[in-house]
Amino acid sequence: MYPTVSFFLKEVFGINFPLPIQSYGLIVAIAFITGAAIMSIEFKRKEREGFLLPIFKQVKAGEPASMQSIIIAILVGFILGFKLIEAVFHYSDFVNNPQEFILSARGNFFGGLIAGAAFGAYTWWDKNRKKLPQPVWSNVKFRPHQLTGNMLVIAGIFGILGAKIFHLLENFGDFTKDPIGEFFSFSGLTFLGGLVVGFAALSIFVRKHNLNFLHAADSGAVTIPLAYGIGRMACQVAGDGCWGMYNAAYAKAGTIPQSAIDAGEVASFKAPDWLSFLPDWLFAYDYPHNILNQGAKIAETCTGEYCSVLQAPVFPTPLYEGLMMITIFIILWSIRKRIKIPGMLFVIYLFFGGLERFLIEQIRVNNVYFSIGSFDVTQAMIIASAMMLTSITLIILMFIFKDKIKSWSKTKVKEINKKKDLSKLNKSTSVSKPDTEQKTSKKSKKKH
Numbered sequence: 001m002y003p004t005v006s007f008f009l010k011e012v013f014g015i016n017f018p019l020p021i022q023s024y025g026l027i028v029a030i031a032f033i034t035g036a037a038i039m040s041i042e043f044k045r046k047e048r049e050g051f052l053l054p055i056f057k058q059v060k061a062g063e064p065a066s067m068q069s070i071i072i073a074i075l076v077g078f079i080l081g082f083k084l085i086e087a088v089f090h091y092s093d094f095v096n097n098p099q100e101f102i103l104s105a106r107g108n109f110f111g112g113l114i115a116g117a118a119f120g121a122y123t124w125w126d127k128n129r130k131k132l133p134q135p136v137w138s139n140v141k142f143r144p145h146q147l148t149g150n151m152l153v154i155a156g157i158f159g160i161l162g163a164k165i166f167h168l169l170e171n172f173g174d175f176t177k178d179p180i181g182e183f184f185s186f187s188g189l190t191f192l193g194g195l196v197v198g199f200a201a202l203s204i205f206v207r208k209h210n211l212n213f214l215h216a217a218d219s220g221a222v223t224i225p226l227a228y229g230i231g232r233m234a235c236q237v238a239g240d241g242c243w244g245m246y247n248a249a250y251a252k253a254g255t256i257p258q259s260a261i262d263a264g265e266v267a268s269f270k271a272p273d274w275l276s277f278l279p280d281w282l283f284a285y286d287y288p289h290n291i292l293n294q295g296a297k298i299a300e301t302c303t304g305e306y307c308s309v310l311q312a313p314v315f316p317t318p319l320y321e322g323l324m325m326i327t328i329f330i331i332l333w334s335i336r337k338r339i340k341i342p343g344m345l346f347v348i349y350l351f352f353g354g355l356e357r358f359l360i361e362q363i364r365v366n367n368v369y370f371s372i373g374s375f376d377v378t379q380a381m382i383i384a385s386a387m388m389l390t391s392i393t394l395i396i397l398m399f400i401f402k403d404k405i406k407s408w409s410k411t412k413v414k415e416i417n418k419k420k421d422l423s424k425l426n427k428s429t430s431v432s433k434p435d436t437e438q439k440t441s442k443k444s445k446k447k448h
Helices: 005-013 023-048 067-089 091-096 098-103 109-129 144-170 172-177 179-184 191-208 213-238 258-262 317-335 344-363 379-400 402-408 423-429 433-447
Strands: 055-061 136-142 368-372 375-378
Touching (some): 005 023, 023 144, 067 098, 067 109, 144 191, 191 213, 213 317, 344 379, 379 402
Antiparallel strands (some): 055 136, 368 375
8 A cells, every 4th residue: 555655655666755645635636637637528529519508708807906805815825824834844744644734723823924915915916917097898708618627626625525424424423422523534435425415516507607417417427437436546545444344255264353243344255266367455455554554563664654454354345446437437438429318428327336336335344224134225325226226217218208308408598608798888887088088179170
């Protein structure tokens, strides 16, 4: 495992250079950026096909810096300076635990004051150098693919929020014991919760900007599995605890905790002969140097923060999920141009995504909501089942009403898609100096 980028550089290349970057955060960032790039590619294709229309926004140019913008710049500068200067002077503390350092009250007050003043001064200077004698309204044209950056931010914020909320609901007992610590902890995220809340937030954004919902959803259908697949690889690389049950087929006698046996968190699968060419860690992995420091100490020679290894191997479920989701992306990407019913691609994703999660839950460790005989049901199983049932129902209905859906999917031109006449607006905000000069010249002509 490589819990941090520094650990990776040291283990692989022998370079000892401390960096405050954790592997999990870096790979998740790569997942979001990759997802935004795929979404942008799909949006551009649908723009060329006429399914997504441009947007016109009315922008007022030439205004001086407002007090509000200066205050915001000062606050942002103060926070950055407050933390960054402290991090520079106490770099080792920052590297050892960047999350705790960032969320703590530690900081350099004078560094904050200097950075805040610099940000405020720059905002004032930048706005005033572009100031016009009279501000002018203009139409600015935006293509839908230019909004993918905004959508990335919304998906990130609400996706993480939803993932955290669903995790807390699933582990409500831990939340009641330490509400603040559990809520602001960087561990404990439920993907399906992030999918539900993130999808709801993006639906509102799409509606607000008059983007065709069905075509935007189809673009998301190829974005989500790839981004999620890469994100799951972050869990595997860092060893963040999202692993599965203990695999008794590879465990040494007496190494599996009795508590796990009593809780039914043990399964057994031995790779068949036809898979003997694959390494054993694909079926049972003990996550050495995991970021949670779970397990026993590796050896006396291991020094540093991450020196733990699980005493018994577990199923590497993050790796399985990552591979399955990337496979789903490849399938959906290959058929996306052949499907002619708008929204169908997203509905197909719902089925595959639900099926993938339902299958992986069989060897994952999660809280049991209820049991049907000897079959335990988790929160993820319920959501995954709902996704598959919804998908099957919608596929049937879409084939029955495909003609109506095609007519519904045509983007209706609204005011947001029209270039507005701003002559009256500019006239109302302009100084009537040119008109005055014109009247004066007419009067002088009459006198002559």
